[in-house]
Amino acid sequence: MSILVDGNTRLIVQGITGREGQFHTSQMMAYGTNVVAGVTPGKGGQEVLGVPVFDTVREAVRATDANTSIIFVPAPFAAEAVLEAAEAGVDLIVCITEGIPVQDMIETVQYVRRQGVRLIGPNCPGLISAGQALVGILPGRIFTPGPVGLVSRSGTLTYEVVNELSSRGIGQSTCVGIGGDPIIGTRFVDVLRMFEADPDTEVVVMIGEIGGSDEEEAAEYIKEMRTPVVSFISGRTAPPGKRMGHAGAIISGGRGTAQSKVEALEAAGVPVAATITEIADKVAEALGR
Amino acid sequence: MSILVDGNTRLIVQGITGREGQFHTSQMMAYGTNVVAGVTPGKGGQEVLGVPVFDTVREAVRATDANTSIIFVPAPFAAEAVLEAAEAGVDLIVCITEGIPVQDMIETVQYVRRQGVRLIGPNCPGLISAGQALVGILPGRIFTPGPVGLVSRSGTLTYEVVNELSSRGIGQSTCVGIGGDPIIGTRFVDVLRMFEADPDTEVVVMIGEIGGSDEEEAAEYIKEMRTPVVSFISGRTAPPGKRMGHAGAIISGGRGTAQSKVEALEAAGVPVAATITEIADKVAEALGR
């Protein structure tokens, strides 16, 4: 099993006619994801990779009964694309686009939440349920089905971890990249809840970084979890007050430092790995291998 | 028993220092309602009728643990008063003020709904649980405790009905005036649900009028109800397209006419009385008296 996406996922690609959208659609289809429609305003009636393109998400949902949408729309229009998908009635929206203004996302995240729609991202690599469905830009090749759930604020770092796990014969259930922006639709604690409810996820790896207090909040929830969690925090040596690419990685005051996160997690009984190999060691340990 | 208000009601009066607010506060207190605080911006620290006045609803709630608020604030400021009460954490807001712009109420009703707060009104007489609590401007004197729940879009007409019932020895549980404006916080169907769940309400009287399709919607729900409902529709002879005081009472097209409402109710098995005396007759019948 898995969380969020699987063989029942019926996917719309918003921005399918763009370079990024088209490339990743081909990758997702190659992985076996059921891409049922594309949306690009003004390009309704065309086809991309054999997938019908519509002018609006509502039309696409009506015609194809899609339940999930992934967004590759340029930053100035991406928040609107999320809102459109939320109103059109999909259950899950994955926003890959990076560089969306914070203000747009505040409005969008608040709206999507009250509509009861799940948003992953923005500025995230999406998610993958190994062997079932890829809804994102993750390199499907490195994933192998298995018992480890991953949730991360950082894309490439996650691939490193997955690569290490797979190379040791440890497979994954679902891997969710929640994105590195300050305002995101789904946070660590939301995904941890889903993994906790998934009978096939035996261990969870949470890959955090400096900035915000998502990890601290997650630590509170982990105290109640039955499923063991292994963690990693990047940016331990980042100097205070410097931006490290992710707007999220800003340290302000005592909150959001690597130290505060590591302490909170350790207080919750979570092993915090110091290196990527150590993550895999601790996962193997938790699995009793 | 009763719905919405009772001996546990701890009431704030917003606009307590105004003429209306002060007069009705005295009436509510005389009826036995527990008025714990008043709010008038800029008049914090004063007392009115022995009730402490605060500058903000939040302060009033913190100081007195109030759970209900009634609003006598002038129309241009009334919608904001509702929003303030909703953010301050009361459970029930009763807005007496009439003449609030529709646009303000659209925004307010949508916001209050998503905050999960119950709003009665605006432009309504409020509500009373006979013998327990009066939160509104209804003439407490005419009510007597008993098994009949009333819900109405019209104030004075309701008093007529209550007067008739009481004079025949038929008492009331709670009487709710939902207000005659086009945009209101609580509609017939909401109150019917509460009466249905109230073990002490044995019969419900629903007093509707032309305009909107609240009564038609209520008729759908009444089909599922165990508690018998007696109805009355005013404005049967009103000419189409004329405004009859309540902005609500506008007939447009085939919808919202007295005929459409009477037909929907009769199809749901609801006796629709033609006169006020007939309402009382049908209630007596339903009570088996």
Add this chain to the structure above:
Amino acid sequence: MKLIESQAKAIFAETGIPVPPGRIARTPDEARAIAQEIGGRVAVKAQVPIGGRGKAGGIKLAAGPDEAYEVARQILGMDVRGYPVERVLVEQAGSIEQEYYLSITVDRDRQAHVFILSSAGGMDIEEIAAQHPEKVVKLWLDAGLGLRDFHIRDLAVRAGVPAELFPQLAAIARRIYEIARSRDASLVEINPLARLSDGRLVALDGKMEIDDNALFRQKALAELKEAEGDHPLEVEARKRGLQYVKLDGYVGVIGNGAGLVMTTLDMIQRSGGKAANFLDIGGGARAEVVRNALEVVLSDPDVKSVLINVFGGITRCDEVARGLLAVMDSMDIRVPVVVRLAGTREEEGRKLLEGTALTPAATFQEAAQKAVAAAQR
């Protein structure tokens, strides 16, 4: 309050919604001059606050200035469904390829603003909605989110509006939403929204309704309201702050609370009579309000009897009685007046009226019957 076409179009033009060039004429000569100025074919349209002008002959085309003079002469002074035509709008008549319907209004059931768009504009939209509901598409707005471009695209696609019109449609939709918000309009309607042969979308006709409750913050519109008005008695009642509607019967009605007054009208009909008006004095009315109300009702020559029906909740029956006595002191009451007082201080109220020319009634029914009988005597 309703705005007529020329008022709505003035607001459209101000907001940037394209309307045909044109102006108001009060005489055939003015119509000729305007047609001359515009050049080419013009439409001459009666400006009255009621629908169905076209069918009633209130809208005519003219090929040039002389014909404009002629049709203006026909229309000015004619009577459109009870409204005398004092002004016509003379405007350019473009070559129409397609007519759309576009509006924003308030949906009381969904408690939201709703946009309505149809490719079958120009005709009666309610008829289309009843017979071909699929041709009239709707979209409800979240007040917190407002109107977004994707909303307009969604509406347009569902209504079958061709993609090349999206940008024009979006601009117009944004503007009518802006009008609804900034002017407290509970209805902004463009019908037809015409696509001309040059591809432009133009508002050929417009209607607007302003929320009366919001006039306190719509000073400019409130002034229009003063100036316009419907029946002279309604204008007079409004000046006195009364909720009054003129009806076509002969029993004058005064009561407190809209529901009670409507029920009183119903009861008059049940008693075989016909009400001359609706008049709600509201809650907690003082003697002065009652006096104003009775004066307005009595100034209606159609009124053959008056029924005053008050249930005292906040309103005190003795206050009502005092108001009635004040009128009797100041004017000669030419018709029978039936008074029914119940509720708060009903005893005191009745006592005050004892020995006057007013006819007391104990119940709602009795009051209606007595008033109808008195009128028919």
Add this chain to the structure above:
Amino acid sequence: MKLIESQAKAIFAETGIPVPPGRIARTPDEARAIAQEIGGRVAVKAQVPIGGRGKAGGIKLAAGPDEAYEVARQILGMDVRGYPVERVLVEQAGSIEQEYYLSITVDRDRQAHVFILSSAGGMDIEEIAAQHPEKVVKLWLDAGLGLRDFHIRDLAVRAGVPAELFPQLAAIARRIYEIARSRDASLVEINPLARLSDGRLVALDGKMEIDDNALFRQKALAELKEAEGDHPLEVEARKRGLQYVKLDGYVGVIGNGAGLVMTTLDMIQRSGGKAANFLDIGGGARAEVVRNALEVVLSDPDVKSVLINVFGGITRCDEVARGLLAVMDSMDIRVPVVVRLAGTREEEGRKLLEGTALTPAATFQEAAQKAVAAAQR
């Protein structure tokens, strides 16, 4: 991007937030002239993009023009925490009765704008918040509802602001909210917001942070950004579209993905070294981007070795290798460069680099160790 005091105050003034009269001076003579113009006591304040100016001697009062000349002479050219002072703001120094703190910023945990108000302004607000949290009151806004007057009243009452200041405070709060919205400011801070002896509230100091992601729609502010910049290498990197931060070590770092790069910095420290920079080439980088990145890192004189750490997901390792080869063709590489390529097309990438002067590494750890060792050799 951060705005300095004078930039923030220019926006305040434009929006209607009261600021003291004053202007920028670049020389002591200019400072004297401005002080003369203003009259009375003035403050002379170093304009640098960093906090703690006061403590560093960058803010001084002057009783008149001559003293303004003198303190400006002291401040201009001084170094405030690494930033040379090229400009001072000379402004009227009013008589302060009370200092408040007011700001709006983004709360990532609550996913909302948050207003912060304190009666203990003027000092370090974070210290006050830590030691006396009850003195710093917060209010989170619903994006759909926005800022309402009752919000400001609520904040003011809780922060103990006297009622007579509500109207001024409300006007200022509405304006900073307006700035946050219209200018995509993720922080607008007024500290202190001073109540002068004449009762007026005035913004004595202001800070602003603009959301870099929104610069595409903030043309005027984007131009300021071009002009300002921090470290020259950061300005250069920004021009080339790279996410670059200058650090104080000696191992140059290039990687793809912020998390991976940060972990690389951590690993360098674990291996006993110190990173010279953070540089993220992002996802799916082409050869051109890699070339730009390496050129920027190599132009830093502090760099003693370079570590290139790429995990190919979308990014293709062969593309990265081609970018590296291009740099080697065009410039002389003066320091050891360690390259670790893993993931998509890692084989192809490694093969391309075989036989070059670049040092290959198989794992993350190995790469860090080699780079640190090479730098220390």
